[in-house]
Amino acid sequence: VTEPQVPTGESLRHGLPSDLIHDLRTPLNLIIGYSEMLMEQAQEQAREDFVPDLQKVLGAGKQLLALIQNSFHPNGPPRSLQISLRHSKKIQNRRNRSMSWRHFRNTNRQENQSPARHKVTC
Amino acid sequence: MPKILLVEDNEMNRDMLSRRLQRKGYEVVLALDGQTGVEMTQNQGPDLVLMDMSLPVLDGWEATRRLKSEASTRHIPVIALTAHAMSSDREKALEAGCDDYDTKPVELPRLLAKIEALLSGGKKVSAHEPMS
DSSP: OOOOOOOOHHHHHTTSOHHHHHHHHHHHHHHHHHHHHHHHHHHHTTOGGGHHHHHHHHHHHHHHHHHHHHHTOTTOSOHHHHHHHHHHHHHHHHHHHHHHHHHHHHHHHHHHHOGGGGOOOO | OOEEEEEOOOHHHHHHHHHHHHHTTOEEEEESSHHHHHHHHHHHOOSEEEEESSOSSSOHHHHHHHHHHSTTTTTSOEEEEESOOOHHHHHHHHHTTOSEEEESSOOHHHHHHHHHHHHTTOOOOOTTSOOO
């Protein structure tokens, strides 16, 4: 029986297995690489009209790469990202609390309307 | 024209990087796994090997160890390529005998600079030097 692979060291510190980082970076390598190559070809073949759109693809790929690199950096995400993550967590907690309260209120309402509640027992 | 052996199992990565290197004037030969990479290095004597590390049959670390343990292939520079970006991955690659290390996504000017440095007899990167 093969032992399950336990993430160690850096991958544990990042809270994510390094395989996930690998799997995220592999398609990004293709997005960035092909868009750079197509931009070079477009410029060589005087098809400058393709360049702005290819720049958008390349820019989006690099933006995603920076996000992955910053999120899984050994020192943790940068402060700006930490603040944004904390803010998202706060919003999510608020939503959860609100949903719990609504659930409690609805359940309570249903129980109050239920005839069984008014049944008098001796 | 310098000959580069690209050992890469991912078809699209292989296609993209080989085309980009050919456009820069290199002759590129391809191997799909570590075992074939070792055999092609022995048979074809490329000027440099670009070695992906996560490979089937024989992984890039073991393939590099074999190349560096053999007198006929020891002198051929090997650049490790990996989408793992941890500092431990870099050290692991250099300890296996790789002459340099680069991460994917490949920044072509950076990779070309490393290729040129090694082809012109540049120094081998130490496992303890800071990551570029």
